[in-house]
Amino acid sequence: MRINNPLAKQQISQPGPLHGGAERMDGTAPPDSSLQLQSPELTDWLRAMRDTPDLRPEVVQNVVNRLANGEFSTAKAVEQTVQAMLGTALAGR
Numbered sequence: 001m002r003i004n005n006p007l008a009k010q011q012i013s014q015p016g017p018l019h020g021g022a023e024r025m026d027g028t029a030p031p032d033s034s035l036q037l038q039s040p041e042l043t044d045w046l047r048a049m050r051d052t053p054d055l056r057p058e059v060v061q062n063v064v065n066r067l068a069n070g071e072f073s074t075a076k077a078v079e080q081t082v083q084a085m086l087g088t089a090l091a092g093r
Contacts (some may be wrong), residue, residue: 038046064073 071077
């Protein structure tokens with residue numbers, strides 16, 4: 001028995017881009033509701049996050065200055081730290 005496969009010589013094209021220009025197998029574009037476009041605000045926010053360094057020197061310098069001034073050595077600072085730690089521990093229960 002011989003089986004003839006008319007699709008055996010058919011060329012399969014590579015899929016199109018996934019973002020914005022996606023096409024269906026029949027070559028038509030999907031309806032607008034299936035496109036996932038980022039809002040300008042989200043795009044700006046993502047760009048700002050990428051441009052922000054993981055370690056910000058001005059924040060580190062601020063902490064160094066506060067340590068040097070003894071801000072974290074006061075009874076009030078100790079109490080705030082204990083409350084923050086206990087609040088976090090109690091919230092996890």
